[in-house]
Amino acid sequence: MYNITLVCTRHDELGKCNSNELYQIIELINPEVIFEEIPPTFFDEYYLDKRRANLETDTINKYIQNHKIEHIPVDSNNFPSEEFFKDHKRMIEKIEGLADINGFTFRNLVDNNKIYTERYGFKYLNSIDSININNEICNALENGLQKINNDKLFLTFKLWKDINDMRENQMLQNIYLYSQDHNYDRAIFTIGAAHRKSIIDKIFEYQKNEKVKLNWIF
Known part of the structure; x- marks a missing residue:
């Protein structure tokens, strides 16, 4: 009972990371x-009004046409502001625009991440290789910020890390x-691959303290 498979993905299709592949994994x-x-x-906008869409919700919308399941939104409702997303985009553009080893390393890692995702799909996104590249991307971003040395960019980066930490804790909580009040044998948790290492680390901590013992499958 309480078997949960962590399925790391991305929110838009790219090569072998596509709706058909994800559908087969779920099946x-x-x-x-x-x-x-x-x-x-946002649940109604994805599943009733269908004014929003991403790779995962497109796949689940197809899946529930032929399968009876519960699908539960677990992310935080405390969503970042539009201004934050603009600041985050500007931060990435600043790092990408660096004409030194920091900019080159960051661009190269981001490109490789996309190439491997396109070529190997979910096999890559759920691997140690994906964890390693995402760690290197984060390190390259930090190195680039040190080079630029801009207080606004440092603050944006800190907020980005704090928001992700809060969201991951909220999702696991x-x-x-849900598991305290519902019985099930098999479940899936879909989440972006950039969260893979930190969410696994948090799962091990939750397993020590929570009364309900879930059997996580990575």
Whole structure:
């Protein structure tokens, strides 16, 4: 009971990372529950009004046409502001624009991440190789920020890390709260691959403290 497979993905299709491949993964696991990286307040926009869409929700929309499952939004409703997203985009553009080893390294790692995702799809996104490249991307970003030495960019980076930390904790908390009140044998938790290492680290901590013991499958 309480078997949860962590399925790391990305939110738009790229090569072998596509809806058909994800559909086959879901079908193979045959879950009773899918925990989704979307805020509850956006659920209707993805599944009723369908004014929003991403790779995961497109796949789940197809899957629920032929399968009876529960799919639960577990992300935080405390969504960042539009201004924050603009600041984050400007931060990335500044790092990408560096004409030194920091800019080259960052651009090269981001390009390789896309190439491997396109070529190997979910096999790559759920591997140690994906974890390693995402760690290197984060390190290259920090090195680039040190080079630029701009207080506004440092603040944006800190907020970005704090927001992701808060969201990951909220998602795991919601999964464990749901599991306290519901029985199931097989579940899936879909989340962006950039979260893979930190969410696994947090899972090990939750397993020490939570009353409900979930059997996580990585």
